[in-house]
Amino acid sequence: MDSIAGMWELGFFRDALLAGALASVLCGVVGTFVVLKRLVSISGGVAHAAFGGLGAAYWAGWEPRLGAVAVAVASAVGLGFLDGDRARRQDAAIGVLWAVGMAIGLVFLHLTPGYAPNLLGFLFGNILLVSAADLWLAGIADLAVILLLALFGRELVAVAFDEECARLQGVPVRLFSILLLALVALSVVALLQLVGIVLVIALLTIPPLVAQRLVRSLRATVLVSIAICLALTSGGLVLSYLLDWPSGPTMVLLGALALGAAQLRRPRAVRTALAG
Amino acid sequence: MVEAALVAARGLGFRYGGDVVLAGIDLAVQPGDRLAILGPNGGGKSTLVRLLLGLLRPTSGRVVWSRSPRGRRLGYVPQFPAFDRGFPLKVAEMVLQGRLRERGPLRRFRAEDLAAVDAILADLDLEPLRDAFLTELSGGELKRALIARALVGEPELLVLDEPTASLDEASRRKLWARVAALPAACAVLLVTHDLGPGTFAPGRAVLVDRTLEPLSVPDLHQHPLLCGHGHG
Numbered sequence: 001m002d003s004i005a006g007m008w009e010l011g012f013f014r015d016a017l018l019a020g021a022l023a024s025v026l027c028g029v030v031g032t033f034v035v036l037k038r039l040v041s042i043s044g045g046v047a048h049a050a051f052g053g054l055g056a057a058y059w060a061g062w063e064p065r066l067g068a069v070a071v072a073v074a075s076a077v078g079l080g081f082l083d084g085d086r087a088r089r090q091d092a093a094i095g096v097l098w099a100v101g102m103a104i105g106l107v108f109l110h111l112t113p114g115y116a117p118n119l120l121g122f123l124f125g126n127i128l129l130v131s132a133a134d135l136w137l138a139g140i141a142d143l144a145v146i147l148l149l150a151l152f153g154r155e156l157v158a159v160a161f162d163e164e165c166a167r168l169q170g171v172p173v174r175l176f177s178i179l180l181l182a183l184v185a186l187s188v189v190a191l192l193q194l195v196g197i198v199l200v201i202a203l204l205t206i207p208p209l210v211a212q213r214l215v216r217s218l219r220a221t222v223l224v225s226i227a228i229c230l231a232l233t234s235g236g237l238v239l240s241y242l243l244d245w246p247s248g249p250t251m252v253l254l255g256a257l258a259l260g261a262a263q264l265r266r267p268r269a270v271r272t273a274l275a276g
Numbered sequence: 277m278v279e280a281a282l283v284a285a286r287g288l289g290f291r292y293g294g295d296v297v298l299a300g301i302d303l304a305v306q307p308g309d310r311l312a313i314l315g316p317n318g319g320g321k322s323t324l325v326r327l328l329l330g331l332l333r334p335t336s337g338r339v340v341w342s343r344s345p346r347g348r349r350l351g352y353v354p355q356f357p358a359f360d361r362g363f364p365l366k367v368a369e370m371v372l373q374g375r376l377r378e379r380g381p382l383r384r385f386r387a388e389d390l391a392a393v394d395a396i397l398a399d400l401d402l403e404p405l406r407d408a409f410l411t412e413l414s415g416g417e418l419k420r421a422l423i424a425r426a427l428v429g430e431p432e433l434l435v436l437d438e439p440t441a442s443l444d445e446a447s448r449r450k451l452w453a454r455v456a457a458l459p460a461a462c463a464v465l466l467v468t469h470d471l472g473p474g475t476f477a478p479g480r481a482v483l484v485d486r487t488l489e490p491l492s493v494p495d496l497h498q499h500p501l502l503c504g505h506g507h508g
Contacts, residue, residue, distance in 0.1 A: 162359040168350045169376035
């Protein structure tokens with residue numbers, strides 16, 4: 001108990017908790033769309049492409065996060081133009097982005113004189129090293145997500161559910177698909193400092209997957225995903241402190257446990273069909 | 277005549293890979309048309325209606341609409357839905373998506389949108405299922421929910437792609453009664469193999485099998501491509 005009480009005295013620990021809370025909104029909202037619209041592999045590709053932007057910006061002496069945001073959003077928008085009939089090309093493009101992004105990042109890392117510990121931190125994340133810039137980025141991403149959901153929630157849901165119906169209803173499907181991917185890109189970069197590029201997909205997918213086992217409606221799935229992500233980030237943080245484990249992997253493993261436990265829950269009773 | 281058409285196909289063609297699915301299709305759909313589209317499996321019927329709706333891009337020719345995309349009021353019941361039934365939506369929420377055009381961007385659904393959903397759910401005997409999730413529906417119930425979504429927006433063009441597959445007899449009768457009661461200006465395109473008496477009353481009919489040829493409506497019930505007739 002003394003250990004836990006002692007944690008609260010630490011400023012960086014409180015910052016880490018705040019970062020976890022801000023990230024939970026992204027995980028809950030954007031993660032739900034990622035799972036429902038099956039954007040998991042796109043998110044992975046964007047996350048790894050972002051590493052190229054990080055490396056290039058770091059080498060050029062710019063703010064690495066800006067490089068990551070620029071490349072992640074550009075990648076997401078590019079992939080958004082390879083949908084529909086070109087889905088197979090999109091799948092291949094994700095694979096290329098995934099590998100080339102990492103390769104570019106590692107080459108720039110190699111070209112940058114000296115050791116680049118911050119950049120490696122983006123690979124595996126360390127929420128305890130979260131900076132004011134990270135908190136601002138997560139906060140801005142939260143605001144962007146909440147604002148867009150408030151303004152265009154119905155259109156985003158329509159596009160995520162059934163693009164054909166949305167198109168026939170006059171919804172600009174490509175615009176909203178790209179907007180959704182841009183939100184995924186922004187979220188991925190905002191989450192990098194917490195769990196890193198390698199593990200970011202887990203934080204976007206595990207909370208909605210657990211939530212789907214617990215609740216049924218879309219609204220409830222989003223809200224429960226936010227709560228689960230909050231529990232994973234803060235619980236993982238405390239656990240990593242107590243066990244002296246790295247924070248990102250601890251959060252992900254805690255999430256895996258939660259997902260396993262949720263799978264043990266009996267499937268919800270399904271209404272018997274009224275008609276044959 | 278083509279100039280007055282709601283939508284027209286001009287020299288329309290579609291290839292999938294190296295295979296020609298449709299070639300040289302000319303077809304004009306007028307307001308109030310009741311058009312039956314018949315043809316063998318794989319003949320290109322569904323492709324044709326999807327091209328007319330703008331859901332596919334033609335590989336040759338073009339589709340000409342009398343209105344801009346924003347001005348069109350379309351209802352579509354696909355042969356196979358393109359969405360994931362695991363998506364956490366209730367029947368009423370899905371049907372409400374058929375009123376997105378009414379609402380327009382940045383505006384909430386209004387009381388008349390919700391009333392329209394209530395009315396169509398009642399019409400198609402879906403009221404008991406309004407709060408059911410899509411995963412809970414049988415195939416026939418889902419088809420009825422899709423029909424409700426297509427009708428709720430009061431379309432000027434209603435496209436029904438084999439809508440009676442998986443519907444029981446009572447639901448079929450409901451559907452045809454509802455289609456018969458549509459406003460006279462609403463054009464209906466029906467892709468079907470099932471055109472018995474007391475079902476859809478087409479004003480004209482076409483056969484689509486890579487190309488398009490008109491069919492005589494009075495002789496339609498004897499057509500070998502319709503269920504229960506010919507050699508099957």
